[in-house]
Amino acid sequence: MSFETVYNVDMTCESCVDSVKKALGEVPGLERFDIDLNKKLVSVTGIAAPSTIIQAIQDTGREAIIRGTGKPNSAAVAILETFRGEAEPVKGLARMVSIGDNKLLVDITLSGLPTGTYKPSFRASGNISKGALTTGDSLFKFEDVKVDQTGSGQSFQSAPMNVADLIGRSFVVVEEKQELKDALAGVIARSAGVWENDKQVCSCSGKTVWQERQDAHAHGLKV
Numbered sequence: 001m002s003f004e005t006v007y008n009v010d011m012t013c014e015s016c017v018d019s020v021k022k023a024l025g026e027v028p029g030l031e032r033f034d035i036d037l038n039k040k041l042v043s044v045t046g047i048a049a050p051s052t053i054i055q056a057i058q059d060t061g062r063e064a065i066i067r068g069t070g071k072p073n074s075a076a077v078a079i080l081e082t083f084r085g086e087a088e089p090v091k092g093l094a095r096m097v098s099i100g101d102n103k104l105l106v107d108i109t110l111s112g113l114p115t116g117t118y119k120p121s122f123r124a125s126g127n128i129s130k131g132a133l134t135t136g137d138s139l140f141k142f143e144d145v146k147v148d149q150t151g152s153g154q155s156f157q158s159a160p161m162n163v164a165d166l167i168g169r170s171f172v173v174v175e176e177k178q179e180l181k182d183a184l185a186g187v188i189a190r191s192a193g194v195w196e197n198d199k200q201v202c203s204c205s206g207k208t209v210w211q212e213r214q215d216a217h218a219h220g221l222k223v
Contacts, residue, residue: 001099002031003074005050007042008065011035018062027056041067046141049107049156050095054060064104070097075162078171078186080110095119095191098163104179109171110184116175118145118153121183122161123170128179135170136161137167145173147190163190170182 011017014089018033020042024033029048035041038173042064050066057064069075080092090108099105109204124136140159147153174183 002046003070003097003099003104003105004043004045005053005069005151006067007039007044007053007057008067009035009042010063011037011040013037016060016062020057020062023060024053027190039163047105049154050092051107051154052108052156056204065140066095069095070099073190074098074163075191076167076188077191078188080173080184082182082184084126084182094172094186096163096188102160102162104159104161104163104166106142106157106159108142108153108155108157110145110147110173112150113150113153114149115219116147116177118147118173118175119175120145120155120171122159122188123172124165125133125179126168126170126187128170128185128187130181132170132172132174132185133183135172139169144176146158 009020011020012130014037014042017037020035024030024044026090030046031045032046033044042057046052050069053098054064054066074097076096078094079090081089082216083089091112091147092108095107097105110118122139123132124139125134127134127136142157142159145153145155167190170185171185171188172185174180
């Protein structure tokens, strides 16, 4: 079952559009895509991982930002951080979208980590006051994610759950040789559905979506 995702893409001319078209045409799992140069928007329908689509667009030399995924109230995100006082604590992201009753797709992207085998899971509590130590019991364990010599790892998996049941809980990723206190953890928060977020300037910071993207990069969020 497919889902739709909308991206802001930094396009300025028809040559940009042609480059993005070519890149998306080579992504497996896409059913269709539409590009609006004037609004700098790309909408994609299929079962490809959002991280794969972002990477394909970035490989053309253009930035891409997710603006909405799936139907209203069907998407969520968890920013994965360390709790060891690191200068760049953000080490990954888990994006979630419900595509049917009791079926969830999860796009896990890790970066800036030591090479190894990492074990992701949903946890019962969203209390990350002491990192993963206070997140409670495991609700669902995913297949391992391998981090290579570049410090990066990506996995697109499914779970027999719904986004509505996970909001406010947490997502934890621990390297198989580490203790839980050294794990990555993030609270699961609702994210915008397709066409629910058309703001180009944040009302809180006054920054454009591109400036906020640069800030995210500066804090270690590369995906």
